[in-house]
Amino acid sequence: xxxxxxxxxxxxxxxxxxxxxxxxxxxxxxxxxxxxxxxxxxxxxxxxxxxxxxxxxxxxxxxxxxxxxxxxxxxxxxxxxxxxxxxxxxxxxxxxxxxxxxxxxxxxxx
Numbered sequence: 001x002x003x004x005x006x007x008x009x010x011x012x013x014x015x016x017x018x019x020x021x022x023x024x025x026x027x028x029x030x031x032x033x034x035x036x037x038x039x040x041x042x043x044x045x046x047x048x049x050x051x052x053x054x055x056x057x058x059x060x061x062x063x064x065x066x067x068x069x070x071x072x073x074x075x076x077x078x079x080x081x082x083x084x085x086x087x088x089x090x091x092x093x094x095x096x097x098x099x100x101x102x103x104x105x106x107x108x109x110x
Contacts, residue, residue: 006059006066009106013045018110021061027100028056028071042103051075051101057084059092066092066109075101 006025009016019025019039026038029047031054040059042052053073060067067089070077077084078099084090094109 004066004109007108007110008040009108010042010045011104011106015045021059021066024058024060026055026058027105028052029054040105042100042105045103047100047103050103052103053101056100062089064091068092068098073101 004021006019006021007016008019025040027040027042028038029043029052030037030041034054036054038055042056051074053071053075055071056073057071057077058069060069068077068079068084069089070084070086072086079090079092079096092107092109096107098105098107
């Protein structure tokens with residue numbers, strides 16, 4: 001079973017990259033005071049202005065696949081037009097348009 005990688009693309013900043021899925025992936029904004037550095041740090045992509053919480057969401061591997069879990073973010077996490085219920089795991093499709101607050105991010109599993 002080969003490890004899958006999560007490719008992300010942030011349309012507004014055109015930033016993209018790949019993340020390892022072997023460990024949980026935090027999505028949010030850096031919080032130096034609390035020594036917190038999310039693996040997908042949206043600070044420089046307008047995270048504050050777009051309503052991204054510091055510990056916004058968590059992406060982790062489960063038996064059913066890669067899931068995304070909103071961490072009681074202030075402005076919500078959305079897959080397409082569905083708002084995620086906090087603390088509930090949603091399976092990530094192979095290609096997903098996810099919104100963290102008002103910041104759209106495209107996620108692709110490869």
